[in-house]
Amino acid sequence: MEKVLEVKDLCKTYIVNKRQLNVLKNMSFDVAEGEMVAVMGPSGSGKSTLLYAVSGMDNMTAGSVRFAGRDIGKLNEKELADLRLDEMGFIFQQMYMLKNLTVFDNIVLPAFQSKKNTASKKEKIRYGEDLMKKLGIIEIADNDIEETSGGQLQRACICRSLINSPKMIFADEPTGALNRSASEEVMEQFVQINKSGTTVMLVTHDIRVAARCSRVMYIVDGTLKGECHLGSCGKADKQRERERTLTSWLTELGW
Numbered sequence: 001m002e003k004v005l006e007v008k009d010l011c012k013t014y015i016v017n018k019r020q021l022n023v024l025k026n027m028s029f030d031v032a033e034g035e036m037v038a039v040m041g042p043s044g045s046g047k048s049t050l051l052y053a054v055s056g057m058d059n060m061t062a063g064s065v066r067f068a069g070r071d072i073g074k075l076n077e078k079e080l081a082d083l084r085l086d087e088m089g090f091i092f093q094q095m096y097m098l099k100n101l102t103v104f105d106n107i108v109l110p111a112f113q114s115k116k117n118t119a120s121k122k123e124k125i126r127y128g129e130d131l132m133k134k135l136g137i138i139e140i141a142d143n144d145i146e147e148t149s150g151g152q153l154q155r156a157c158i159c160r161s162l163i164n165s166p167k168m169i170f171a172d173e174p175t176g177a178l179n180r181s182a183s184e185e186v187m188e189q190f191v192q193i194n195k196s197g198t199t200v201m202l203v204t205h206d207i208r209v210a211a212r213c214s215r216v217m218y219i220v221d222g223t224l225k226g227e228c229h230l231g232s233c234g235k236a237d238k239q240r241e242r243e244r245t246l247t248s249w250l251t252e253l254g255w
Contacts, residue, residue: 003066004168004199005031005054010063012046012053012222023049024222026063031168031201036194036233038210039203039217040250046222047203048172054201055088055170056080068167086116089161089198093173095153097145097160103153104128104141107160117164124163131159135189151182158189162198169193171202175209187212191233207250211242218253225253 012024023046031037039047052058054065056072065072068087072080084090097106108128111117119127132138135155140148148156154174161169171190175183183206191212194200202213210216216228228249230242247255 001032001034003030004033004035004068005201006064006066007054008064010050010053010065011061012049012058013061022222024053024060027219027222027224028063029217029224029227031199033167033199034194034197035215036190036200036213037202037215037217038213039201039219040205040210040255041219041225043205045219047219049222050219051170051172051201051203055090056084057090082115085110085114086164087167089164089166089169091154091157091161091169091171091174091202093176095150095157095177097153097156099145101145102141103137103143103145103148103156104132106145107132107156107163110160111163114164128159128163131162132156135159149182150178151185154178154182154186155189158186158193162193166198168199168201171200173203173205175204175206183209195232207243207246208239211239211246216246216249218250218255220254 008028010024010027014021014023027050039050041047049058053060060073067083072083075083101109108124111124129138132141135158137152137155140152175186178186187209190200204210211230212233214230214232216230218225228246230245
């Protein structure tokens with residue numbers, strides 16, 4: 001299967017009060033097309049830093065990251081911005097949206113910013129509406145951001161991340177600000193997105209969320225300690241079994 005993401009000897013270092021802080025240490029891994037990968041680890045282990053580094057949102061100190069065959073370390077700022085806009089989707093715990101736009105306008109804005117998305121205006125609008133219908137939020141299309149619940153807003157962020165048909169979605173604690181019911185609804189959308197062929201990499205501290213993924217990477221102090229392969233997410237009645245398997249594996253690693 002084709003590799004969407006190839007990471008080799010990735011390092012990220014910060015200088016804090018004249019001291020060197022090694023957040024990521026020689027991390028190497030691949031993500032294949034169609035995978036759904038979770039990144040877990042203790043607070044401060046480098047999970048979010050890893051996500052930002054491999055998606056080109058933050059510079060790496062050393063090593064290499066190839067996304068869809070392109071070495072992102074050799075791209076300039078404009079090339080990186082275009083790559084993120086056209087080939088990647090982003091979802092965060094805090095749901096960043098422009099408050100002066102409606103929910104729908106926030107969703108379709110990246111489609112009109114993209115030079116690669118050559119669909120007509122009508123097609124872009126129709127696709128945005130189709131995404132909102134698929135995620136069950138078409139009724140809030142004309143709402144202001146302040147008029148929308150957290151669960152609805154996170155699903156709107158998923159729609160926005162999909163508007164340019166990205167190769168891969170990066171999500172940083174996408175359910176962290178949601179209650180359990182909303183979290184399960186959002187994760188079901190991620191599973192369906194992944195089943196449709198979109199690669200997903202997400203950071204989470206929630207075992208229930210991670211157990212929906214096909215593979216879980218566990219990092220401690222910026223080092224990859226192990227990987228748990230759970231396979232594709234199938235029937236709902238198998239979810240508890242996946243959670244038990246993952247819990248047992250994490251416990252062995254000192255979770």
